Amino acid sequence: MFPEFDKNAAYIWAIVGLGIALPIMLTIYTQIRLRLSLRRLERYRSIEAETTDDT
């Protein structure tokens, strides 16, 4: 299934592994940042809507 490389296989797989892991981790990080900021904005919007209704 996986290709077989020469004596440097460990170095090649380490580079490829990091190259795949980084975009995955950054995607998770950016999605968490987006969700948190959106949740905070929606909380303030609902508070503002409630305040407007009261007045």
Add this chain to the structure above:
Amino acid sequence: MWTLLSNPHRFLAFARWAVPIAYGLGTIIFAASLYRGLWQVPPDEMQGGDIIRGMFIHVPSAWLCMGLYVGLAVASFVWFVWRHELADVAARAIAPIGASYTLLCLVTGSIWGKPTWGTWWVWDDPRIMSVLVLFFLFIGYIALRSALETRQRAARAGAILAMVGILNVPIIRFSVDIWASLHQGPSVIRAEGPAMAAVYMTPLLFSFLGQILIVSAMVITLMRAEIFTQQADRMLARRLGGQ
């Protein structure tokens, strides 16, 4: 197009459909280039055999970190001259992604260096040192912005640092031509034309294209997060001001 996207509402509408397309297309292109680079491309005996396959990760990460820094400096310049808020949002979004890809470039370069040069790290190599300086510029930008209290002061200090730091990008590019370096000279963008065989060049360029799309999706996502944070901050300030 830039005028259209410079409005935050239009930008948010654009981001909603652009991000999934960029992620999807980028992942397909990146995966296909890796498949070609790892499974189908022959080893290059001139470059130490199979280790050449590390190029499909390391070289695009090097181009990306320089490109991201240029993006950071241009966005900072636009904010500094025209005070365009979306440019500042872009600069803030680019910095952590740029720092991460610069670190990837340094680490994968170090791993490649061990079997090729016989060492993980060389302190007096101009290419390695100038990329290390680029990493510190990204980290310095993030730290400087976090250290200052008001958004305007942080944006101003960050923009000056980013614009001054752009001088490092041509130093990285030409370091191997000007000084003696363990790092090989340019083999793709050269006055005499590319020195690399097409069999390696095609997956390399596709890997770069795929990663550009993925990184663009990440930057746009962080820009959306920053715009929502600023909107929430304004609502909080209005609320506190009204009490």
